[in-house]
Amino acid sequence: MSHKITIEAFVLSAATRAAIEEACRDRRLSRSQMSIHDGGLPAALPYYSANHTPNLIVVEEDSDDATMMGQLEKLAEVCDPTTKVVVVGQVNDIRLYRTLISAGVSEYLIGPISARQLLDAVDMIYSDPGLKQRGRVVAFFGVRGGVGSSTVAYNAAWAIAQLGTDDVIVIDLDMVFGTAALSFNQDPKQTLGDAFSNPDRLDATLIERFISRVDDRLGILAAPANVRGFAMIDSAALEKVIEFARGLASFIILDLPHVWLPWVKDALVLADEAVLVAYPDLANLREAKNLSEYLGELRGEGSKPKLVLNRVDPARKTQLTAKDFQEATGLVALQLVANDRVLFETAANNGQMAGEVNANHKAVESLKALALALGAHAPQSKTRGAHAGIQLPDGVLRLWQYLTTKR
Numbered sequence: 241m242s243h244k245i246t247i248e249a250f251v252l253s254a255a256t257r258a259a260i261e262e263a264c265r266d267r268r269l270s271r272s273q274m275s276i277h278d279g280g281l282p283a284a285l286p287y288y289s290a291n292h293t294p295n296l297i298v299v300e301e302d303s304d305d306a307t308m309m310g311q312l313e314k315l316a317e318v319c320d321p322t323t324k325v326v327v328v329g330q331v332n333d334i335r336l337y338r339t340l341i342s343a344g345v346s347e348y349l350i351g352p353i354s355a356r357q358l359l360d361a362v363d364m365i366y367s368d369p370g371l372k373q374r375g376r377v378v379a380f381f382g383v384r385g386g387v388g389s390s391t392v393a394y395n396a397a398w399a400i401a402q403l404g405t406d407d408v409i410v411i412d413l414d415m416v417f418g419t420a421a422l423s424f425n426q427d428p429k430q431t432l433g434d435a436f437s438n439p440d441r442l443d444a445t446l447i448e449r450f451i452s453r454v455d456d457r458l459g460i461l462a463a464p465a466n467v468r469g470f471a472m473i474d475s476a477a478l479e480k481v482i483e484f485a486r487g488l489a490s491f492i493i494l495d496l497p498h499v500w501l502p503w504v505k506d507a508l509v510l511a512d513e514a515v516l517v518a519y520p521d522l523a524n525l526r527e528a529k530n531l532s533e534y535l536g537e538l539r540g541e542g543s544k545p546k547l548v549l550n551r552v553d554p555a556r557k558t559q560l561t562a563k564d565f566q567e568a569t570g571l572v573a574l575q576l577v578a579n580d581r582v583l584f585e586t587a588a589n590n591g592q593m594a595g596e597v598n599a600n601h602k603a604v605e606s607l608k609a610l611a612l613a614l615g616a617h618a619p620q621s622k623t624r625g626a627h628a629g630i631q632l633p634d635g636v637l638r639l640w641q642y643l644t645t646k647r
């Protein structure tokens with residue numbers, strides 16, 4: 241997710257400045273404050289003699305090793321003990337690297353650096369070592385209401401868990417009309433309403449208690465789904481819930497309702513993956529284009545939202561195609577899920593997932609392929625080909641999907 245830290249950088253080159261500016265635009269730093277100064281490491285020393293140090297200082301330097309070490313020692317004298325330092329240097333030398341790390345520098349990067357290198361360094365420095373694992377957060381959002389976003393989210397979550405390696409928690413954020421409990425045939429005693437009613441009290445143990453267990457690998461944090469309550473969600477409380485959930489499972493699936501509120505936008509920006517679910521018609525195309533442009537800017541290059549087309553039926557000539565969506569949004573659909581009312585309604589009425597109703601249905605295969613494309617892991621021993629869940633590159637997966645569903 242994102243870091244809330246203060247960062248000050250002292251750069252020497254335009255390339256380093258550009259990389260840092262690009263990193264600032266990434267969602268991982270969307271809540272951080274960054275300022276960039278010229279002058280490199282030598283300029284940082286007089287500056288911090290007069291100013292407090294931030295959480296993280298990035299200094300670029302190009303002097304010889306002895307001069308640099310002397311300057312870093314002086315910097316350490318004026319640094320707050322919690323301040324971390326990342327050095328951007330020119331010399332690719334493992335001994336220098338080791339000396340710097342043992343002197344307390346958090347990371348040494350060799351220029352020219354990329355935005356991604358800096359972001360990875362920040363992730364490494366600020367990830368919580370106390371957490372056993374940090375689940376991957378995937379947010380699902382229907383670009384229009386009723387397009388099947390929750391259905392796709394739940395079935396993808398189920399498919400991830402079914403592969404047998406990853407644990408999954410589904411968080412149903414449609415507080416009033418959410419259907420996760422119904423869909424997974426659960427009768428939860430406690431819901432997200434309890435979690436959001438007193439966010440200050442939340443901790444991992446409480447979140448674990450609020451989770452209804454569908455099976456060993458799959459749990460849900462259900463919505464209260466009651467019109468009498470007006471449980472409010474705000475971004476800070478939601479982030480707290482997600483952070484605790486991330487310590488409990490390797491995938492966190494967010495089922496977002498089709499409303500446009502600040503916390504929904506924040507969830508779509510901060511999630512590791514934002515999946516836009518659309519029905520192939522013109523109105524959906526317009527919303528998908530708007531959302532993909534907006535979220536693409538906020539999430540940064542390399543972290544664009546993903547697109548899933550749902551209820552696809554090539555026999556309906558009125559439907560738009562994946563190619564139309566690609567031309568309008570620039571997004572290649574990650575999966576096309578076939579339309580089948582009987583399958584999905586039967587599943588919904590039984591409190592089952594589509595794969596439990598018909599494991600070999602092409603829509604079920606698409607949802608399994610979606611699970612793999614989102615990074616779900618298949619156990620090594622069972623892999624015999626694409627059907628057994630080998631993790632294939634997106635392009636190959638889509639080709640396989642095409643070959644197995646279009647005829």
Ligand SMILES: Nc1ncnc2c1ncn2[C@@H]1O[C@H](COP(=O)(O)OP(=O)(O)OP(=O)(O)O)[C@@H](O)[C@H]1O
Nearest residue numbers: 382385386387388389390391498551579580581584
């Ligand atoms: N691929 C599909 N084929 C046929 N029916 C589907 C498919 N996917 C979803 N549906 C049906 O569409 C209806 C709406 O699904 P769902 O509640 O998942 O949509 P949603 O986008 O989450 O809606 P909301 O905007 O209310 O959150 C359900 O009846 C579901 O069974």
Ligand SMILES: [Mg+2]
Nearest residue numbers: 389390414497
């Ligand atoms: Mg929904």
